[in-house]
Amino acid sequence: MxxxxxxxxxxxxxxxxxxxxxxxxxxxxxxxxxxxxxxxxxxxxxxxxxxxxxxxxxxxxxxxxxxxxxxxxxxxxxxxxxxxxxxxxxxxxxxxxxxxxxxxxxxxxxxxxxxxxxxxxxxxxxxxxxxxxxxxxxxxxxxxxxxxxxxxxxxxxxxxxxxxxxxxxxxxxxxxxxxxxxxxxxxxxxxxxxxxxxxxxxxxxxxxxxxxxxDPALLGGKPKEVLHPKSPGQKYKHYAPKADCLLFAGNLKNVAKEVNKRIKENPNKKIAVLATEETMDLYTEKPYLLINMGSRDHMEEIAHNIFNSLRECDEEDVDLIFVEGFSFQGMGQGIMNRLLKACGGKVVLGL
Known part of the structure; x- marks a missing residue:
């Protein structure tokens, strides 16, 4: 066809x-x-x-x-x-x-x-x-x-x-x-x-x-066993890029510090970092691909850019994707729901 x-x-x-x-x-x-x-x-x-x-x-x-x-x-x-x-x-x-x-x-x-x-x-x-x-x-x-x-x-x-x-x-x-x-x-x-x-x-x-x-499982990263899902996205892995994806949640300076450390530890990996306007300068260990998803003061902009950013990582054939987390308030809840599923529930917490 x-x-x-x-x-x-x-x-x-x-x-x-x-x-x-x-x-x-x-x-x-x-x-x-x-x-x-x-x-x-x-x-x-x-x-x-x-x-x-x-x-x-x-x-x-x-x-x-x-x-x-x-x-x-x-x-x-x-x-x-x-x-x-x-x-x-x-x-x-x-x-x-x-x-x-x-x-x-x-x-x-x-x-x-x-x-x-x-x-x-x-x-x-x-x-x-x-x-x-x-x-x-x-x-x-x-x-x-x-x-x-x-x-x-x-x-x-x-x-x-x-x-x-x-x-x-x-x-x-x-x-x-x-x-x-x-x-x-x-x-x-x-x-x-x-x-x-x-x-x-x-x-x-x-x-x-x-x-x-x-739904108590709404923000759970790993797919929950739902026998009869009423809504798309409840049962199966969704939104996943080709590369392994890891979400970082916590203080933004600590997030950047941890990401910089992991970039340095993986010199032979093509790493992408999905960052924001406010944090771009914090990544002193420059990854293969550094994507600005938008400003944290405009969460609608970030929501608009999420899937395009993940597909850009696919186009560049990266090995690892590190993504900054967001607040669960307002539009941030929808953003985090998509990112948690994209990362298959793999999150670094408490930074």
Whole structure:
């Protein structure tokens, strides 16, 4: 299969929308930009089309997907009930980077939900994504458009690297805005439970809803044994670069001191350090690759750059990656969730 790449001439380029919608309607796969990361989309009501996503990604069959919708009316057709708290979240955060889990209606194939009675749904804020869904006339099942387990794609080039020859079309809408996947909130329990942090923070949710539980394994680095995960990212290793990755948490000067020591101890290794604006000058033992993820005063910038930084390490074929840690507050929670999984739970604490 030859994969076509089309660049958007406008956020709602009619020619690209028409072509993408035709592929979706015919049971094919389209990679497209959202505000979070690039998604790999198929008709979410067609089990054969959804099966192609699993095949293209090499995705485990018990890892559920997220359905993307273009209107609240579409949601009514897909779920059995919408709690008041969910409607409040829709009013505040939709369209945007919040996924909510509901009890599904029977028209949603088991393949989308990995056999569960629940379905994860969100309405993206990206104008192209919503226009594609509307033109397709169906909810679009769309996990991240990468090989399963690799860093998520925030640029069309990342998608092409993983999906060339496996899918019909990649829509190039430039770099994504948020850079990490959506927040996932389970609305089938009381109080609602945060299953994955993202662009909508726990603090945002608590301010609106009051009481919000947090999955106790949410920030655990090593994958937990979850028999039936409700949300993508709960069961399997995610976001991992090719090289071994180690996360350092603590006082920033001590972190840099420890990293400098380890660089010196490994003179024959190609080492990458993922640092920040505030710490770049602290690395006196210069690594093979020193990447500035952004300023700690602008955590959205760091979230935007994480996956691109990890993929840059892959491109440079490094042997080791050392990454600075962050606070678990606000957007830092989503950042640390991704970094812990990328590092497979390998953390140097107490510095």
């Amino acid at each position: 030859e994969t076509e790449v089309l660049q958007l001439k406008s956020p709602t380029d009619p020619e690209v929308i028409e072509k993408g919608a035709m592929i979706i309607k015919n049971g094919g796969l389209v990679a497209f930009p959202t505000e979070t990361v690039y998604g790999l989309g198929a008709n979410g009501l067609d089990p054969k089309a959804v099966a192609k996503i699993y095949e293209a990604k090499g995705r485990p069959s018990d890892n559920p997907m997220i359905l993307h919708i273009s209107s609240q009316e579409m949601l009514e057709e897909l779920v059995r009930e919408i709690p008041k708290e969910a409607r409040d979240c829709m009013d505040m955060f939709w369209p945007g980077p919040l996924t909510m889990i509901f009890y599904k209606k029977d028209l949603i194939p088991d393949k989308v939900c990995a056999g569960l009675d629940t379905v994860a749904i969100r309405m993206p804020s990206d104008p192209f994504a919503r226009a594609l869904i509307q033109a397709s006339g169906v909810p679009i099942a769309a996990p991240s458009a990468n090989t399963s387990g690799r860093p998520s794609p925030t640029k069309a080039a990342h998608v092409l690297e993983d999906m060339a020859g496996k899918i019909e079309l990649i829509v190039d809408g430039g770099p994504t805005q948020v850079g990490i996947e959506s927040t996932v909130l389970d609305m089938t329990v009381d109080p609602p439970m945060l299953l994955r942090p993202g662009g909508v923070t726990l603090e945002d949710l608590k301010e609106l809803l009051g009481d919000v539980d947090v």
